[in-house]
Structure formats: structure tokens, C-alpha cells
Amino acid sequence: MRDHTIDRSDLRGDCGQCFGLCCVALPFAASTDFAIDKEAGRPCPNLRGDHRCGIHAELRDKGFSGCTVYDCFGAGQKVSQITFGGRDWRTGGREHARRMMDVFPVVRQLHELLRYLTEALTLPAARPVHPELRRALDETEALTRRSPEEIAALDVGAHRQRINALLLRTSDLARAKIPGKKKNRRGADLMGARLKGADLRGASLRGALLVAADLTGADLRGADLIGADLRDADLTDADLTDALFLTQPQLNAARGGPGTRLPASVGHPAHWTARL
Known part of the structure; x- marks a missing residue:
């Protein structure tokens, strides 16, 4: 059994508070998941001027099933509203837009780690490592709130490796309870x-x-x-x-x-x- 008392609704994407960053920053290739090629930094042609998807209700029918399985874990609204203070990439100028596109993928990775760390703290079997998990959670959250320049310069791969070692220990403890x-x-x-x-x-x-x-x-x-x-x-x-x-x-x-x-x-x- 788990303790489900930790509420991290901020780790779920809220497209209404985001500037369509996943529709711009991320690349995709024509495949069964995407109907067209799109390079990183170029807006998807289905993205409207209000940062909403013009075919949201028809994504699967239109050949964009890959979009329906994506989740930024709340990174989109964090970057849009906190890191860049609500100033969108369309009106902020080319350099501002470039920085947003550099920062978003990093924060998305950090938010994914926050999602895992939050879950780990709900596992009673992982109590021996709960203090380390809390410290890792606080450290990762703090990284998401740094300046755009600091976030873009992060060695997020090295940070993921450190967190992964802790999550491995968590997994071993939790699974050891299963006969x-x-x-x-x-x-x-x-x-x-x-x-x-x-x-x-x-x-x-x-x-x-x-x-x-x-x-x-x-x-x-x-x-x-x-x-x-x-x-x-x-x-x-x-x-x-x-x-x-x-x-x-x-x-x-x-x-x-x-x-x-x-x-x-x-x-x-x-x-x-x-x-x-």
C-alpha cells in the first residue's frame, strides 16, 4: 500500500498556462506518430496564434497520435509563467524565443524526475531512503527555479544519473516486499x-x-x-x-x-x- 497524501498537481501539464512550448521546441519526424517532419524550434503548423492546437480534437485522425501521448509533467507552465514571467516566445523577440526553447527541454527532464521522486516518497517500504529522496526533491525543484541562463547550462544528464541511483534503491526496497x-x-x-x-x-x-x-x-x-x-x-x-x-x-x-x-x-x- 502507498501513502497518497502528497499532492503534486503542478506536475501535470496545464496547456492553458503554457505558450505551446512542446509544439515549438521539440522536433518530430514523419512516421506513424506524426504526419510531417518538424525541426526543433519551428512551430507546428497546427499551432494557432493563441498557442492552442488547431486540431486537438482530431490529433489521432489527422496522423498526430504522438502528440496525444506526450506530457511535459508541468514543465510548460513552469517555463512560461515562472522562468520567463509570462512573456511568450512570439512577442519577446528572437533571442527570447531561443532561450525559451533551450530551457523547456531541460525543465521537462527535471519535472519528470520530480514526478518519480514524489512517487518514491509515497512508498512506505522506501522509508529508509526518504530523507535522501526529500533532499533530492528539494534540490531538483530548486534547479527548476534558476535563471534561464543557469538552467540552459545545467548538466541535466549528470543530475539524472544521481537521481536514478536513488530511485534504483527505492525500487529494490519496494519490490523486496513482494513475495x-x-x-x-x-x-x-x-x-x-x-x-x-x-x-x-x-x-x-x-x-x-x-x-x-x-x-x-x-x-x-x-x-x-x-x-x-x-x-x-x-x-x-x-x-x-x-x-x-x-x-x-x-x-x-x-x-x-x-x-x-x-x-x-x-x-x-x-x-x-x-x-x-
Whole structure:
């Protein structure tokens, strides 16, 4: 069981408080996820003058399903309203826009780490490392509030490595409470794997490639899913209760249904219902 008392609603994207930064800063290539190529720093042609998506209700139908699975973890509104004080990239000049595009991807990574650290602090089994987790949370939050120049200069990769070591210890402590032998499939290539009904309780699936894997009816309770690629994985009737570090973007990229059991921190994607 977890302690769900920590409220970090600021770690969910609020497009109404953002200047469409993900639609400008991030690149994408024509594929099954995106209908066109777009380079980093160039606004998506679907972005309107009010920073809203002109095809938001039709993204999947128009070939932009990749947009529907993305989440900035609240970095967009942080950069728009706090780092740059509500001054948008359209009216601030070319240098201002460039700095925003440099800063946003860094803050997005930091907010993703905040999401994981916040979850780790809800795990009773991780109490031995809670003091370190709180310090890491405070340090990471402080980094997001630095000046644009300081944020752009951050070695975010080195910071991620330090936090990842702590999250690994958290995972080990949490999964040790689950009875039985736990599978270690960390970083495994399980693309298209037939795992229907598999017992994956407490397994380490960190960074595993589970694209198009059949996980229908699989038992993933307490499994560590940080960084696992679940694109088009079938989670129909799977049990992910208390799965560790599962994020909404991962679920949004997967397939499932009303019988898929999820942790309280995430919800059933709307397109799962649309498939019924």
C-alpha cells in the first residue's frame, strides 16, 4: 500500500498556462506518430496564434497520435509563467524565443524526475531512503527555479544519473516486499513478446522495450516500469496495481480497456474507451 497524501498537481501539464512550448521546441519526424517532419524550434503548423492546437480534437485522425501521448509533467507552465514571467516566445523577440526553447527541454527532464521522486516518497517500504529522496526533491525543484541562463547550462544528464541511483534503491526496497522470485528484465528487448497472463509481479522492467508486446491479463503488480517503452503494448485486463514509476504518457501510448487495473496516480486513457 502507498501513502497518497502528497499532492503534486503542478506536475501535470496545464496547456492553458503554457505558450505551446512542446509544439515549438521539440522536433518530430514523419512516421506513424506524426504526419510531417518538424525541426526543433519551428512551430507546428497546427499551432494557432493563441498557442492552442488547431486540431486537438482530431490529433489521432489527422496522423498526430504522438502528440496525444506526450506530457511535459508541468514543465510548460513552469517555463512560461515562472522562468520567463509570462512573456511568450512570439512577442519577446528572437533571442527570447531561443532561450525559451533551450530551457523547456531541460525543465521537462527535471519535472519528470520530480514526478518519480514524489512517487518514491509515497512508498512506505522506501522509508529508509526518504530523507535522501526529500533532499533530492528539494534540490531538483530548486534547479527548476534558476535563471534561464543557469538552467540552459545545467548538466541535466549528470543530475539524472544521481537521481536514478536513488530511485534504483527505492525500487529494490519496494519490490523486496513482494513475495516470490522477481524477474529482472531491465533494458530487455521484448518487442512483440507474447506475455499474455505472465507473472511479472515485482519484476524489473526498467527501460525494457515492450513495443507491441501482448501483456493481456499479465500480473504487473509492483513491477518497476520506469522508462519502459509501452507503445502499442496490449494491457487489456492486465493488473498494474502499485506498479512503480508508471506514467500517464506510457499508458497513453499503450492499448488497454476498462478491465486494466492501474495505480491511483494514473488514469485510463480516453482512447481506450473509444476502442470499445
